[in-house]
Amino acid sequence: MAAKTAETQQTQADKTPPASPLKKGNVNIPFDISKLTLEEKLAVLERINADIENETKNKRVLQPTAARTAAPAQPASQAARPTATQLFKSAQPQATDGGSSLFAKRNAASQDSAALANNASAIRSPLARRAAGEDSSGNEIKITNDEFVTLRDFLYDQCGIFVGENRKYLMENRLNTRLRELGLHSFSEYHNYLRYDKNKTAELNELFINMTTNETSFFRNNVQLDIFRDKVLAKLISEQRAKGEKKINIWSAGCSSGEEPYTIAIILLDLLKGEINDWNIKITANDLSLAMLNIARKGTYSEYALRTTPPEIIEKYFIKEGRNYKIVPAAQKLVQFGQINLSRADQLARVERSHIVFCRNVIIYFDDAMKKHVINAFYDNLLPGGYLLIGHSESLHNISRTFKPEHHPGAIIYRKQS
Structure with missing residues (x-):
């Protein structure tokens, strides 16, 4: 009877359906x-x-020590149903x-x-690899020649910034971190992101930040600024007084985080002193980067931004706030910030005509065609007899002959003929 019962149990075990899926x-x-x-x-x-x-764990608890060291073999009928391990190994040809x-x-x-x-x-799926900021090999993301040309041309079309072949490494290095932050694993994907993603406008601003050098400070290149104060601004103030027009418009094109236009404002405050309220002064400060403009509008800077600033200027025109320095309201109210793309003629045309244009260390990012476009726009914007100041290492040679260069010790300034 016991043998029959065991046989019945075995038959039922053979008919038992497989375990439910994992x-x-x-x-x-x-x-x-x-x-x-x-x-x-x-x-x-x-x-x-x-x-x-x-x-x-269960077998260690339930089985005697001897049973654990020498477990009897299972009957063939009980071993017929494959274990999960066997299933996994059966799907892996290399496993033995x-x-x-x-x-x-x-x-x-x-x-x-x-x-x-x-x-x-x-x-891991491509999405998982992208989330970790890796390419297919887990290394730094490299840019191919075709990707470089595509992205370089896209950047040029957007803002006129030109990256030469010899600076391919610069694009690769500066954008690598950005690709990782976005979870992208090729520069082709980044180009598509810039063109089609819903966040493309915000990312375009990130591209501009990464592909330009926002290295600046207050009172940068003091030699040029001394000439601006003593030769250009003092003369303009005198001329405007003589005409009975106490109005000055100055354009800071490519103002970065605001150090340049605030420096101009401080110089004006220092020259006009208590008379400043009798004048209609407007400093238009534009930049391509919204992030830089947001910093500029706050008007708060670290000590590093003041590294080229005379101590007496810091004392008079900045308010200490912890470890930072905030520009005084009198200087801040003279400056109006806004985004501008110098490659867009329609945006340039909207800037109010100026007596003086600052565009320092900006045209170095442009090719000759773009330089001519921008310089011509400045010429059209300037009032007769107006001045253009560019970076001390920059030159209008072979770019424009419409301006008359005025040579001073340590600097050249350009004047529009009356």
Whole structure:
């Protein structure tokens, strides 16, 4: 009778349906795991390891010590149903049978896990790799020649900034971090992002920041500023007084984070002193970067921004706020900030005509065609007899002959003929 009962139980065991599919969270993983992706297979592997941990723990508690060291072999009928480990290994052609013990299974699973972990690019989807800021090899993202030309031309079309072939490394280095932050793994994807993504406008501003050098300070190049104060501004004030027109318009094109236009404002305050309120003074300060303009509008700077500023100027025109310095309201109210793209003729045409234009260390980013476009725009903007001041290392030679250069010790300034 006992033999018949055992036979009946065995027959029922043979008819028992396979175990339910493995689960990872709320996702059912099919029994035929050869159809799974590598990431799903990895999830199966993680489940196997967890099962082995639980199985090992239970057997250590329930089995006597002797049984654990020498467990009897299972009947063939009970071993017919494959384990999760066997299923996983059957889907991996390179795997070999590591034995039937739990520890052999664990060893095989660990080897599979190590192999998969060492091949991160194969395990993880492109989205996962992008989130970690890696390219397909996990290295720094490199720019191909075709990607460089495409992105360089795009940048030029947007703002006139030209990156020469010899500065390909600059684009690669400066934009690498940005690609990683966005979760992109090629410069082609970044170009598409700039063209089609819903955040393309904001990202364009990030591109402008990364591809320009916003190195500036208050009272930068004091020699040129002395000439501006003593030869240009003092003369203009005298002429305006004589005409009964106490009005001065100055344009700071490419103002970065505001140090230049605020420096001009301080010089005006220092020259006119108490008379400043009798004058209609407007300093128009424009830049391509919204981030730089936001800094400028706040008017708060670190000590580093004042490194070229005379101590008496700091004492008189800045308010100490902790470790920072804030420009005084009298200087701040003379300046109006706004974004401008110097490659856009329509935007340039909207700037009120000026007595003086500052555009220092900006045209170095342009090719000859763009330089001519911008310089001609400045000429059209300037009132007769107006002045143009560019960077001390810049020149209008071979760019424009419409301005008359005036040579001074340590600086050249350009004047529009009356």
